[in-house]
Amino acid sequence: MDQGGPGVNTLTAAWDWLTDPAHWPGADGIGHRLLQHLVLTVVCLAVSCLIALPVALVLGHLGKGGALAVNISNVGRAVPTFAVLVLLLLTPVGRWGEGPTVVALVLFAVPPLLTNAYVGVREVDRNVVQAARGMGMTGPQLLFHVELPLSLPLVMNGVRIAAVQLVATATIAALAGGGGLGRIITAGFNLASTPQVVAGAVLVAVFALLVEGVFEIVERLAPAWARGGR
């Protein structure tokens, strides 16, 4: 240990690792891992939204299945991501490349989407719904022109939570052999290279904060009604 202290030394070493051009190209390079992480996050977010949002909106519209939609988030929190990834890896899904990662990502992104969209639709002012019915709106019209726009802030909040969850899950996937930025960290641990571990962690943290930042910007740019009363 020299005068800089261990913290400063490691940060410098991690920075050197990150800026070393040799670490960027190739299948194990930062560029490819970054792309993998981005594709996994975006594709799985889209898939999860396609699965969860229609179900949640319809259930919310009909006012059915509330206990399930609300409690599924709590269940999702109690089940360890890592355990699900490994369990999937040992099933036939594990033989199909990124299969376990994709399935686990979707499984963990669906609960917050479902819960928030359901609660959002249920929390739409009942008087507004009654008024819309009185004007002769049909069920689908009511859902798409009244309930969906008014529940948008909560729906988007669910998408944001799901996105952050996806980035975190995609990172842990590396422990179970999945691709993405987490691989830089696990490879660093295997090589006992603290600079590489820290460099990978910094990349993941920055990636996660950028995703959160994108949602923050979208929310600020949205028209006032879409931001909700909060």
Added chain:
Amino acid sequence: MTAPPDDCLARNEWLCGAYLDTRRHLLFDAVVQHLQLTVLSVLTGLAVALPLAVLARRWRWAAGPVLALTTVLYTIPSLAMFSLLLPLYGLSATLVVAGLVLYSLTLLVRNILAGLRAVPEETRQAALGLGYGPIRLLLTVELPLALPAAMAGLRIATVSAVSLVTVGAIVGFGGLGNLIYAGMNTYFKAQVLTASVLCVLIAVAADLLLLGVQRLITPWTRAARA
């Protein structure tokens, strides 16, 4: 040479009674480590979160930065969090506890603060009128009234901690996560499934236990509803 035994271990089945019999001590040790890591990190988190929430309540300007900082911490994925702490703590149980404390902070600070803010102004005024000092007001009026919200946060933080401990396997201190990690490398199905199920059971048991504690220490919330 004897033939290999034809039991569920040899066949590598998911459910295996022989596994439970032969690895009882291994499972017990893992559960103990899992509980130790969880309890230590949640209690430490509570000890840090409580003063932070009280300060954020007292000084309005402190609330924004405190909430922003804890939210940023919560956004960082667990594996990255543990890795960022590696230079500070090395491969140790302290690293896992420190990471989990940082996670629990967000949930605890946010919930305790919400509970403190929900204390009706009339109640505070009444206590002040009775001659309560600021400390007595905090300890005997505000904190008890904030308990339901704080306990809700504590339950979520504890359940999350139980699940996140498994990621500590990357540094060798992951409780049941260690068994899952080892089971993954050897394709040992019974070990992975047993450890995973135990992990969920611990989370559910902890949640129910805290719910019971909450009912015991906030009897007035039930009286009001009845």
